[in-house]
Amino acid sequence: MRCEVVAIGTELLLGQITDTNSTWIGEQLARIGIDSHYQVKVGDNFERIAACLRLALERSDAVICCGGLGPTQDDITREVIAEVAGVGLLRDPEVERRIIERFAARGRTMTENNRRQADIPDGATVIPQMPGTAPGFMCPVGDRTIYAVPGVPSEMRQMMEGFVLPDLRRRSGTVAVIRSRTLRTWGHSESGLAEILAGRIEALDRTGNPTLAFLASGIEGLKVRITAKAPDEAEAERIIAGEEERVRALLGEIVFGVDDQTMEAVIVERLRAEGRTLAVAESLTGGLVSTRLSAADPEMATFVGGWTRPWAPAGTAPSLPGPERAKRMASDVRAAHEADVSIAATGPLPGEQAAPGTVFMAIATARETVAHEAALPGDPPQVREYAVINLLNTLRRALIGERAADPAGRERPGTS
Amino acid sequence: MRCEVVAIGTELLLGQITDTNSTWIGEQLARIGIDSHYQVKVGDNFERIAACLRLALERSDAVICCGGLGPTQDDITREVIAEVAGVGLLRDPEVERRIIERFAARGRTMTENNRRQADIPDGATVIPQMPGTAPGFMCPVGDRTIYAVPGVPSEMRQMMEGFVLPDLRRRSGTVAVIRSRTLRTWGHSESGLAEILAGRIEALDRTGNPTLAFLASGIEGLKVRITAKAPDEAEAERIIAGEEERVRALLGEIVFGVDDQTMEAVIVERLRAEGRTLAVAESLTGGLVSTRLSAADPEMATFVGGWTRPWAPAGTAPSLPGPERAKRMASDVRAAHEADVSIAATGPLPGEQAAPGTVFMAIATARETVAHEAALPGDPPQVREYAVINLLNTLRRALIGERAADPAGRERPGTS
Numbered sequence: 001m002r003c004e005v006v007a008i009g010t011e012l013l014l015g016q017i018t019d020t021n022s023t024w025i026g027e028q029l030a031r032i033g034i035d036s037h038y039q040v041k042v043g044d045n046f047e048r049i050a051a052c053l054r055l056a057l058e059r060s061d062a063v064i065c066c067g068g069l070g071p072t073q074d075d076i077t078r079e080v081i082a083e084v085a086g087v088g089l090l091r092d093p094e095v096e097r098r099i100i101e102r103f104a105a106r107g108r109t110m111t112e113n114n115r116r117q118a119d120i121p122d123g124a125t126v127i128p129q130m131p132g133t134a135p136g137f138m139c140p141v142g143d144r145t146i147y148a149v150p151g152v153p154s155e156m157r158q159m160m161e162g163f164v165l166p167d168l169r170r171r172s173g174t175v176a177v178i179r180s181r182t183l184r185t186w187g188h189s190e191s192g193l194a195e196i197l198a199g200r201i202e203a204l205d206r207t208g209n210p211t212l213a214f215l216a217s218g219i220e221g222l223k224v225r226i227t228a229k230a231p232d233e234a235e236a237e238r239i240i241a242g243e244e245e246r247v248r249a250l251l252g253e254i255v256f257g258v259d260d261q262t263m264e265a266v267i268v269e270r271l272r273a274e275g276r277t278l279a280v281a282e283s284l285t286g287g288l289v290s291t292r293l294s295a296a297d298p299e300m301a302t303f304v305g306g307w308t309r310p311w312a313p314a315g316t317a318p319s320l321p322g323p324e325r326a327k328r329m330a331s332d333v334r335a336a337h338e339a340d341v342s343i344a345a346t347g348p349l350p351g352e353q354a355a356p357g358t359v360f361m362a363i364a365t366a367r368e369t370v371a372h373e374a375a376l377p378g379d380p381p382q383v384r385e386y387a388v389i390n391l392l393n394t395l396r397r398a399l400i401g402e403r404a405a406d407p408a409g410r411e412r413p414g415t416s
Numbered sequence: 417m418r419c420e421v422v423a424i425g426t427e428l429l430l431g432q433i434t435d436t437n438s439t440w441i442g443e444q445l446a447r448i449g450i451d452s453h454y455q456v457k458v459g460d461n462f463e464r465i466a467a468c469l470r471l472a473l474e475r476s477d478a479v480i481c482c483g484g485l486g487p488t489q490d491d492i493t494r495e496v497i498a499e500v501a502g503v504g505l506l507r508d509p510e511v512e513r514r515i516i517e518r519f520a521a522r523g524r525t526m527t528e529n530n531r532r533q534a535d536i537p538d539g540a541t542v543i544p545q546m547p548g549t550a551p552g553f554m555c556p557v558g559d560r561t562i563y564a565v566p567g568v569p570s571e572m573r574q575m576m577e578g579f580v581l582p583d584l585r586r587r588s589g590t591v592a593v594i595r596s597r598t599l600r601t602w603g604h605s606e607s608g609l610a611e612i613l614a615g616r617i618e619a620l621d622r623t624g625n626p627t628l629a630f631l632a633s634g635i636e637g638l639k640v641r642i643t644a645k646a647p648d649e650a651e652a653e654r655i656i657a658g659e660e661e662r663v664r665a666l667l668g669e670i671v672f673g674v675d676d677q678t679m680e681a682v683i684v685e686r687l688r689a690e691g692r693t694l695a696v697a698e699s700l701t702g703g704l705v706s707t708r709l710s711a712a713d714p715e716m717a718t719f720v721g722g723w724t725r726p727w728a729p730a731g732t733a734p735s736l737p738g739p740e741r742a743k744r745m746a747s748d749v750r751a752a753h754e755a756d757v758s759i760a761a762t763g764p765l766p767g768e769q770a771a772p773g774t775v776f777m778a779i780a781t782a783r784e785t786v787a788h789e790a791a792l793p794g795d796p797p798q799v800r801e802y803a804v805i806n807l808l809n810t811l812r813r814a815l816i817g818e819r820a821a822d823p824a825g826r827e828r829p830g831t832s
Contacts, residue, residue: 013452015443016631018436022457027431036429037464041438041455048453055471191487191527214488215432216568225432280724286710287703290724294702298796300726308696308706308722309753310715337725377522380714382570 001172002035004060006052008068008077009151010043021066021156028160032169033178033229044074046083053084057144062168064160067151069134071113077148082121085141089119095126095135102133129162131155138167145171176229179236183247184257186221186393190214193222196250210243219385220263224251256396263392264296270399271341272302279339280306281329284347284359288388305337311346322348323371326362334364341365341399345391347383359387363398370398417588418451420476422468424484424493425567426459437482437572444576448585449594449645460490462499469500473560478584480576483567485550487529493564498537501557505535511542511551518549545578547571554583561587594645595652599663600673602637602809606630609638612666626659635801636679640667672812679808680712686815687757688718695755696722697745700763700775704804721753727762738764739787742778750780757781757815761807763799775803779814786814 005022012019022039029036038059042052049068056063068077082089096118103110120126120137127136127149134150136159147164149156185193193214194201201212210228217223226243230236248255257266271278280289280303290306297303311325320328326344334342342364348354357376362369372394376386421442423435438455445452454475458468465484472479484493498505512534519526536542536553543552543565550566552575563580565572601609609630610617617628626644633639642659646652664671673682687694696705696719706722713719727741736744742760750758758780764770773792778785788810792802 012439013442013455014446015439015441016629018434018439020434023428023431023434025431026429030430037459037461038468039429039457043453045453052454189524191529192524194488194529195527213427215427283716286714286716287706287708287722287724290703290722291707292703294724295797295800298702298800300699300702300724304726306703306706306722306724308703308710308716308724310720381711384711384714 001062001168001174002037002060003029003062003064003168004056005029005036005039005064005066006049006056007039007041007066007151008044008049009041010045010074012041012067013043021151021153024153024157025064025066025160028165029168031178032165032172033174033176034168034172044068044076046076046080049077049080050084053080053146057084057141057146060144062145062147062171064164065146065148066156069117069136069148069150071111071117071133073113078116078119078121081124081139081146081148085121085123085139085146087122087139090122091115091118092120092126092135093118095120095130098130098135099133127159127163129159131158136163138164176231177233177236178227178229179233179240180225180227181240181244182215182259183224183226183244183251183255184217184221184259184261185224185251185254186256186263186389187254188222190216190222193224193251197224197247200246200250210239212243212247219382219389221256221389253397253400256393262292262296263389263396264292267392267396267399268293268296268302270396272297276340277302277304277337279304279333279337279342281333281342281344282306282308283311283329283345285345285384285388285391288384289343289345289391292388292392304339305333307333307336311349322346322352322354322358322360323362323373326360327364327369327371330362330364331369341395343391343395345387357383357386359383359390361387361391361394363395365402417478417584418453418476419445419478419480419584420472421445421452421455421480421482422465422472423455423457423482423567424460424465425457426461426490428457428483429459437567437569440569440573441480441482441576444581445584447594447596448581448588449592450584450588460484460492462492462496465493465496466500469496469562473500473557473562476560478561478563478587480580481562481564482572485533485552485564485566487527487533487549489529494532494535494537497540497555497562497564501537501539501555501562503538503555506538507531507534508536508542508551509534511536511546514546514551515549543575543579545575547574552579554580592645592647593649593652594643595649595656596641596643597656597660598631598639598641598675599660599667599671600633600637600639600675600677601667601670602672602679602805603670604638606632606638609640609667613640613663616662616666626655628659628663635798635805637672637805669813669816672809678708678712679805679812680708683808683812683815684709684712684718686812688713692756693718693720693753695720695749695753695758697749697758697760698722698724699727699745699761701761701800701804701807704800705759705761705807708804708808720755721749723749723752727765738762738768738770738774738776739778739789742776743780743785743787746778746780747785757811759807759811761803763803773799773802775799775806777803777807777810779811781818 005025007019007022042048068075121139124137124139132155136149139146149159213225215223228236228239282289287308293303329344330342344362346360355375359374361372376383421438423438428435458464484491537555540553540555548571552565555562565575629641631639644652644655698705703724709719745760746758760778762776771791775790777788792799
């Protein structure tokens with residue numbers, strides 16, 4: 001079964017708003033195993049909407065039509081669908097009653113335009129969910145179906161989840177379950193990953209289940225998505241777990257997390273399990289590291305303190321080299337917050353000779369303070385973003401290495 | 417002249433990433449007066465990409481094709497365009513040389529897949545801008561044109577601004593200039609703004625030039641966009657300036673900035689002009705305020721220091737009420753950094769009675785320390801985001817009010 005998404009609204013084409021509805025709908029369709037080969041955006045124009053719907057009905061079994069159900073003159077989705085289905089519009093008294101009630105409840109006066117929202121193509125079924133004043137509906141066109149839902153994201157989602165997705169699922173008669181898991185990696189290029197996994201991907205191509213796909217997530221690294229199709233949840237889970245093990249064996253420590261797990265969440269989780277605390281001093285990264293760590297630890301139980309400040313500690317010779325400055329920042333912030341571990345990031349001082357994008361980083365523990373240096377690509381905001389993830393990954397690798405170097409660490413209470 | 421946007425990538429259809437490239441491209445096309453009637457998303461499938469391109473070439477004069485120029489097997493945009501244009505692919509030696517250089521500079525090894533990126537349809541022109549390893553190109557198909565740009569947003573934008581948009585503009589031979597300016601507001605609802613501006617919008621509807629439109633930008637407030645069409649730049653500018661004056665007179669202090677000006681940029685600019693410094697202490701907002709201020713002032717010349725820490729100063733009675741805690745944080749951070757002004761934000765302590773979403777804020781100057789309290793809507797991450805903009809706006813209004821209350825302030829050197 002194939003389902004196409006048509007998003008309607010001139011504001012989408014003009015770039016005034018981003019069409020996140022289609023993103024969400026695409027994700028839901030994939031989850032229930034329905035193919036979506038095309039997604040189209042079209043403006044509030046009768047002929048062009050009609051052309052898109054006709055084409056979509058040719059190449060797909062169902063069409064989800066999103067937007068253009070509001071009360072203004074621009075909102076013509078109802079009329080276009082009726083035209084394409086070759087039927088007239090009928091005012092639905094029950095929908096009209098609900099719109100009137102909605103207005104009465106808010107103490108607002110209703111216009112004829114608002115009543116127009118109750119006009120539904122003859123033969124269409126009104127979607128029972130109606131969180132706003134725009135009704136959604138399902139309109140048959142021959143053996144195909146058009147679902148019309150409003151463009152307001154919360155209203156659209158409620159109708160999709162309550163009616164459209166279950167209906168599509170029933171029609172498709174799918175029994176298969178599709179599940180996926182994403183392994184998040186940092187430190188390799190897409191082609192590097194592709195090379196490491198080439199043999200595995202080739203082997204999987206022969207069976208087609210599970211599949212592996214790469215997804216770039218910009219500065220946050222690359223994701224490897226494992227997707228499995230199975231008759232039930234448990235079997236899909238088993239296939240994914242087996243594949244995950246194989247992929248992890250190939251990729252090793254560059255895998256830092258799974259699905260929505262962020263680098264900072266992994267770090268906070270590990271330190272928390274070990275009962276250790278972390279402090280941060282940043283100049284170049286301007287608060288970004290603290291922001292990410294505090295989002296992962298809002299109570300600030302593990303991440304106990306952050307400084308954002310230019311490099312200018314009283315009484316320090318300005319000629320201290322970059323790596324030493326980073327080390328000093330790390331040890332100062334660690335001492336001030338009585339933290340077990342600390343990290344610091346700073347850049348070159350004005351006039352200091354350094355390659356473009358140079359970042360000085362340091363990690364301090366009770367045992368030692370180590371400096372790292374990197375030359376990162378991009379313009380200053382990109383260098384800053386890149387420095388954040390670099391510093392976090394350096395800490396993550398250090399925490400892994402520390403445990404590897406110190407097998408006693410494995411025996412610490414609570415260590416996973 | 418009509419231009420269609422085709423975004424290529426299965427990950428777009430599966431909802432794994434949102435197609436913000438088309439949004440941005442749509443906005444740029446509108447700015448230069450080129451109509452874009454359709455935007456299409458299609459997966460990494462040869463036949464379907466070809467079908468989309470053929471349809472786009474039928475109904476539009478130019479097609480911007482975004483994505484699928486990477487080094488992996490999925491990346492087939494080059495091949496499809498060559499097929500649609502009825503030509504072969506040729507390896508461009510100059511592009512190949514640039515890719516090799518890029519790899520050498522990063523000390524990475526290059527694979528045959530990376531070399532494939534230098535394959536360009538015969539007769540196509542390589543776009544000179546090439547910030548990554550994927551070249552963009554312009555390929556003629558009869559009297560129509562396909563522009564191929566990478567899906568990496570920064571690379572796509574550089575090629576669009578440097579080559580595609582100027583080329584489209586030249587081809588379209590547009591004489592009219594369309595310019596717009598956005599006034600950024602904070603503190604009013606959309607219906608509130610609409611009510612204030614209703615009379616003005618009605619008056620403008622009669623002439624159609626300039627126009628006013630509202631754009632929501634989430635937690636960052638609402639934008640009022642003024643768009644003017646004129647035979648030349650100077651005339652468009654004159655129309656916009658006149659309208660801006662009228663709109664500002666109606667909206668007053670809720671307008672905080674123009675176009676890309678952020679709240680924090682406005683604050684930093686004002687303090688810098690007055691030669692004053694700012695420090696920040698945050699617990700609830702976890703580094704977000706520092707991050708935004710340091711982005712506006714990367715040298716940290718005006719924003720001189722930030723603390724991210726839980727509320728636990730040594731020797732303080734834990735029963736200190738919220739507003740007092742915020743004031744203490746503000747005065748402590750101001751003293752520590754010898755700043756002229758400081759701000760602080762914190763939330764209720766565990767077990768402390770407070771309405772959901774309560775935020776305690778304070779602003780400290782040499783003269784006084786004032787606390788503010790707000791109950792903000794949403795889940796904890798939303799409250800955090802909302803608290804940031806709330807605190808920044810409170811500071812902005814205080815700086816305006818300070819100057820109004822103290823006319824001598826106007827005489828300070830450098831005050832604008």
